[in-house]
Amino acid sequence: MxxxxxxxxxxxxxxxxxxxxxxxxxxxxxxxxxxxxxxxxxxxxxxxxxxxxxxxxxxxxxxxxxxxxxxxxxxxxxxxxxxxxxxxxxxxxxxxxxxxxxxxxxxxxxxxxxxxxxxxxxxxxxxxxxxxxxxxxxxxxxxxxxxxxxxxxxxxxxxxxxAENEGSFLVGAAAALKSKSGKVGFIGGMDVPLINKFDAGFKAGAKAVDPKIEIQTKYLAEDGSGFADPAKGKTAAEGMYDKGADVIYHAAGGSGAGVFEAAKANKKMAIGVDSDQAKTAEKDVQDVIITSMVKNxxxxxxxxxxxxxxxxxxxxxxxxDLKDGGVSYTTTGGKIDDITDQLDDYKQQIIDGKITVPAK
Missing domain, CATH: 3.40.50.2300 (Response regulator)
Structure with missing residues (x-):
């Protein structure tokens, strides 16, 4: 007491x-x-x-x-x-x-x-x-x-x-498997080693599926403001969608809300982070979130x-890490139900040590 x-x-x-x-x-x-x-x-x-x-x-x-x-x-x-x-x-x-x-x-x-x-x-x-x-x-x-x-x-x-890189590998693979344009994007809140882990894992997963995939990358700020600026997130995402990306993964905290708004406006797809954002984001954008990399x-x-x-x-x-459930991916909304077998195969290969996911 x-x-x-x-x-x-x-x-x-x-x-x-x-x-x-x-x-x-x-x-x-x-x-x-x-x-x-x-x-x-x-x-x-x-x-x-x-x-x-x-x-x-x-x-x-x-x-x-x-x-x-x-x-x-x-x-x-x-x-x-x-x-x-x-x-x-x-x-x-x-x-x-x-x-x-x-x-x-x-x-x-x-x-x-x-x-x-x-x-x-x-x-x-x-x-x-x-x-x-x-x-x-x-x-x-x-x-x-x-x-x-x-x-x-x-x-x-x-x-x-x-092990954010391990979870990000799986959603990177999901992005490549769901992309129709062969172009995807990553938006980070800040260019620091932690967020670089998300970036590296995402790129590795996408390239495991399609070695020729085009990946755009954008970091929003040089300080913590990059994690709390939806307007910056929206602008960055709009730029990527304009250049042909049809799936964007963000690791930008609150700025991700802007990424979802841009995906909705452009009728594209987005991937959430940290929590199951198809449940936690604003209801009018939840349908554009095909999966989230959950960091528990x-x-x-x-x-x-x-x-x-x-x-x-x-x-x-x-x-x-992935093995003990520290990171994972979500299936809310059923938008990746058709590829979960492939994602689970990648997951098991990471757990078994057959795939080593880069952290930078």
Whole structure:
């Protein structure tokens, strides 16, 4: 249960330390929490289903936050599951476009001061902030999604990573099998190693089906804004469709909504990412989404929290791949029912090690 607003000398010292950072904290004041505060998700989110857990699991979202119909929503699903099934307390805050590492570290420290026992940074943008906050708070368990670099490493840090290239191979194969023009496209939110994994896997899968296929590639921005700009996603997709592509796969978070709008307007096909977007996207565009590469961030987040509830603490890199269900593809809508046997054959070859999927 959350304790009352009484502080030990150590906590007072921590509060004083963060007060010194007030100037930076003001830049994210709208996200600020107090030790007795509620959750950004609405309602009373400070107690679990049975109120019996001492674990308080807290998520610091990437740009777009809960409601992005993609990456962040998948993480939120795992947090909600932990609240409902494990009885943990929860808290959540969201990133802002254009912020720096100091602002992200301040956000994590706000969660520390809110009595969080487990803190998850959703996205590689938290790498340096997680690294610093975890060193300052060795008694708190941290996790980061999509980063296994030295920046975020620590004895009290679980690095939750995925084989996105393997899942992307399968939807790349699907794109090539469904394409009538022999031209497909990939749109990434940002040109970084993580998104390069989606790109590389997609291209490998498409070329496994058709070595001569034409693949267009576009990255939307040099910062996190590329994951929260549907207008940019739409413009990029329209350009590809105009050049003959009839299937586009995006790994661009909230910007993917624009890709779907462009597919709808041009009567073309699109492939979603992270969650089953034929279910989570706006209803008027769901029919253009032939499949999605699902990255089960919810599974990783839930497993990380459950480990602490069970008295264990995850630490170090924890990879979730095709073999263990960390990534997969969806069949909602029945639009790829005619090719699932071929996709499942590719899937088994990857699992068996007969196909090695490139990561860059």
């Amino acid at each position: 959350a304790r009352a607003c009484r502080y030990t000398p150590a906590e007072k010292e921590s509060a004083l330390r963060h007060t010194v950072k007030a100037a930076s904290i003001l830049s994210v004041a709208a996200l600020a929490l107090t030790a007795c505060g509620g959750s950004d998700s609405g309602g009373d989110a400070t107690s679990g289903a049975d109120g019996g857990s001492d674990i308080k699991a807290c998520l610091a979202y990437d740009v777009g936050g809960r409601g992005d119909q993609s990456f962040n929503d998948s993480a939120a699903k795992g947090l909600d599951q932990a609240k409902d099934e494990l009885g943990v307390q929860i808290e959540e805050v969201e990133a802002s476009q254009g912020e720096n590492d100091a602002a992200r570290e301040d956000r994590l420290n706000q969660l520390v001061d809110a009595d969080c026992t487990n803190i998850v940074g959703v996205g590689f943008i938290y790498a340096k902030a997680i690294g610093a906050a975890s060193k300052d708070n060795p008694d708190i368990s941290f996790a980061i999604v999509d980063d296994a670099s030295a920046d975020s490493a620590g004895d009290n840090v679980a690095q939750l990573v995925f 961030v919810n599974v990783a987040v839930f497993d990380y929290i459950k480990a602490s509830v069970d008295g264990e603490q995850m630490s170090g890199p924890q990879e979730f």
